[in-house]
Amino acid sequence: MTLLHDTISADGRKEGAGEILSIRGGRPLTGRVEVKGAKNLVTKAMVAALLGESPSILRDVPDISDVAVVRSLLEVHGVRVQEADEPGSLMLDPRDVESAHMEEIDAHAGASRIPILFCGPLLHRLGQAFIPDLGGCRIGDRPIDFHLDALRKFGAVVDKLPTGIRLSAPAGLRGANIHLPYPSVGATEQVLLTAVRANGVTELRNAAIEPEIMDLIAVLQKMGAIISYEPNRVILIEGVDRLEGYDHRAVFDRNEAASWASAALATNGEIFVGGARQPEMLTFLNVLRKVGAGFEIREDGILFRRDGDLRPVTVETDVHPGFMTDWQQPLIVALTQAHGESIVHETVYENRFGFTDALVKMGADIVVHPHGLQGGPRRVPRRNLEQAAVINGPTPLHGADIVVPDLRGGYSHVIAALTAEGESTVRNVGIIRRGYEKFFDKLAAVGADFDVIG
Structure with missing residues (x-):
């Protein structure tokens, strides 16, 4: 592809x-x-590959520009991305993850808002992450406050810079009790991608439950995560020490x-x-x-x-x-x-x-x-x-x-x-x-x- x-x-x-x-x-x-696979799942599953200690394979990946943006962001962080064993599939190898310069992240992110979801995985793998000014479709206010508030509850330190936001986790990330003011899809994804490797149990209330969220949970479970869904939009995540790669066909x-x-x-x-x-x-x-x-x-x-x-x-x-x-x-x-x-x-x-x-x-x-x-x-x-x-x-x-x-x-x-x-x-x-x-x-x-x- x-x-x-x-x-x-x-x-x-x-x-x-x-x-x-x-x-x-x-x-x-x-x-x-x-x-093919949903844009709103594929790009997040690609980010999830960062959490694994071995390569992942994602199938039914659409040939769209958002996928290209995420691919380039993964590559500047040292992830090797290449075609897998069938058309429309990608192999993502995160074994050589490394820090990227702010300028590189900013240049490859373009108008995409996806870099915010790199934070949890990068904090686990590298202890730090950087978010440039975020773009996306201009359809109204899409604040990242839900994301940053959740990351702070996990123990992340957030420093706002003129060019973006730098995050660090000097003491590591720990499980948290989080209640979202609104069942935001992006914030729910943020919590899932961060909680699976955090120390302890995370309880997320008022979570989004879109099919793409459920498919992301399936991806993370394949990697070794322990995630359960309870009534009334409650998701429980028990942090684990290690995750492996996945093989998944996107919804x-x-x-x-x-x-x-x-x-x-x-x-x-x-x-x-x-x-x-x-x-x-x-x-x-x-x-x-x-x-x-x-x-x-x-x-x-x-x-x-x-x-x-x-x-x-x-x-x-x-x-x-x-x-x-x-x-x-x-x-x-x-x-x-x-x-x-x-x-x-x-x-x-x-x-x-x-x-x-x-x-x-x-x-x-x-x-x-x-x-x-x-x-x-x-x-x-x-x-x-x-x-x-x-x-x-x-x-x-x-x-x-x-x-x-x-x-x-x-x-x-x-x-x-x-x-x-x-x-x-x-x-x-x-x-x-x-x-x-x-x-x-x-x-x-x-x-x-x-x-x-x-």
Whole structure:
């Protein structure tokens, strides 16, 4: 597997080279795409390899830029990374882990927020870690306070520098009692990656329980960790002295699967998503059924299509097992074609409706309420940061000139352009490569009409 090099697609295009797409929309997307391991698991499992005393093998690794960033960060810390015994698999050998210079870490991290998760493993292996200024998609405040507070409870010393944060553990790391203010996925991962080698027992309350978290626990258990899950979001971790490498096939990327499902609905097409599974998508499938989508669950994937006119729906994003925040953006594109008023309450991030400006420019009837909507039945408790989007449809979309703002919003813009009549120009599509493997090839596989012009 070649990570983040130009890939030549079947028709001679350079995958990953273009930053601008010219899209001619108005035709159904029909065909088959395959999804590999989840971005939100693969990158964390790669970091977990740092904890082992022997090499690890990770399978179904997608060829995306976030994986390339983590690979380069591992390599600057002395981890040897190479292709393993089958396509799409990596061997990660951490036996020669060493400290890296701040400048190297900063240069290789780019806009990624993944360096924060290196802290626990590096503190165990080297006694110190460095975090540069963190980037990521600009979808609202994503503070690292939960991470730093947890690391301090483990015994880490945190020093803030002009260029980032340096951490040390002069007395080693010890088990801790941690209660997260919010079931943050990143903070839960931080605690897991730190607690497995800490001295003593760690009790984590209000933990995230997403499928990717459960898969990370499976990875760590394969390495020799002792982790149990109790009711009401409580995870217990008994620290061990030594961990070995793992051999693991990553859980599929349910975010990408949901994105292609929404594309099928928006364009009135039919897309089979190979590798998708029902259990991890249960909540999403329930919403699709309410919207009027058809889906067939097969042994090797799920087929998505419309079953007649789309119906309006009210959705509240939430942590798992609720409706994922990453699902709402592509779904909103489909809801612009539903008959009636749909409402999406975003309760996870406070600035995730910025992408709708482009949809309105294309003809959508969407009104964003920056402080949410009061009243009405709710299942998810209100949060001070939440927003709401009201979508009235169906509205025909027309081509426009669009600039991609973030990963999921960018995918949604591409699907809106493919839904719209006429030609659209979508700029800054490189962001989409953070989470969608061989994106241009997959668009071609479902019949999209586009050119790479950048």
